[in-house]
Amino acid sequence: MGQTVNVKDIIKKNVEKNKSRKVEKIMPTILLLAASISILTTIGIVATLVVDAYKFFKGVPMREIFSTKLAPLASNPSFGMLPLINGTIITSIIAMCVAIPIGLTTAIYLSEYASESGRKALKPIMELLAGIPTIVYGFFAYSFITPLLMKMIPNLGAKNALSPGIVMGIMIIPLVASLSEDAMNAVPNAMREGALALGSTKLEVTFKVVVPAAISGIIASFVLAISRAIGETMIVVIASGSSKNFTFNITQSIQTMTAYIVEFTSGDAGSGTLGYYSLYAVGLMLFVFTLLMNLLAQYVSRRYREEY
Structure with a gap:
């Protein structure tokens, strides 16, 4: 049925x-x-x-914008943006001088030398740096790094470019290390084994095979880290001061683009004034800087990427 x-x-x-x-x-x-x-x-x-x-x-005429005199609250205000651009570039260069060597060597160790258990223990500890609020880094730079540097550099000011640059570099170490390690881990083991079979040492394999093969990802991590350093705010606000002088002296106070925006949004510039609109001009320049850095990172990653 x-x-x-x-x-x-x-x-x-x-x-x-x-x-x-x-x-x-x-x-x-x-x-x-x-x-x-x-x-x-x-x-x-x-x-x-x-x-x-x-x-x-x-x-504001363009010749004034690209001058070195910045006095937005003076009776006869001047809006030269070069001191802000110069301060931003200097602190970012100092940060990369710290982050690139430490971050890259950390990535090489984690990728090529650390044991599996060691990697699992060290990488989360390193990445804790990325979770610390930037304002904490700012107080760390001002209350610990600056007094330490003042003992070694007698003419170092209480507010300077060196201290925040170093701490910004410490802050972006995890970004450089993590992205570089991912790029090196993507290199096939067959390339390492082939180089070792030809008689290369572990160090030679690392610097002559693995690093060149992962160079696109490594450079992209550098560029993204620079972008992160350029956009940093609280560290430079607390530790670098608000001097609007155009100087290359890293022992003296400077002001970055982000610090300028924070200073003026506290109420110094009246709404509708040129000083108020200068905030948006600086913000636009900062946006263009970071956009160009990200586009450069994408170009490098695509241009030099090795497919395995």
Whole structure:
């Protein structure tokens, strides 16, 4: 005798299938809207910066913007942006002088020399640095690193470019180390084994085979770290001071683009004034700097990537 077919059950199953199909039709639209949020936010940020920065550039001649005199609150204000650009570049260079050698050697050790248990223990400890709030780094730079440096460098000011640069470098070590290690781990073991079979030492394999093969990822990590250093705020606000002088002396106080924005958003610049619109001009320049760094990282990664 054949199995009895319940018509009600068949109808119920069809209704449930139709409901699920309706959900499947709606879901792509919902996912598209969610994905569009980041795009719309970026467009809104760029539009805000461009519109208000235009008001600044319209009222200040370009020869003044690219001068070395910055006195936005003077009776006869001047808006030379070179001191801010110079301060940002100097602190970022100091940071990379700290982060690149330490981060790269850390990545080489974790990738090529550390045991599996050692890697599992050391990497999370190193990455804890990335979870420390930047304001804590700022107080660390001002209350510990600066007094320590003042004992070694007699003419070092209480606010200077060297101390925040060093601490920024410490802060971005995990970024350089983690991305560089990932790039080196992507190199096939067959290349290492082939070099060892030809009589190369472990050190020769590391620097003549692994590092050149992973160079695109390593350089991309450097560029992204520079971008992170350029956009850092709280460390330079606390430890570098607010001197608007155009100087290459790393023992003296300087001001970066981010520190300038923080200083003026505290209420010194009245709304609608040139000083107020200068905040958006500096913000736009900072946005362009970081955008160029990220585009450079993507170009390097694609241009020199090795596919295995």
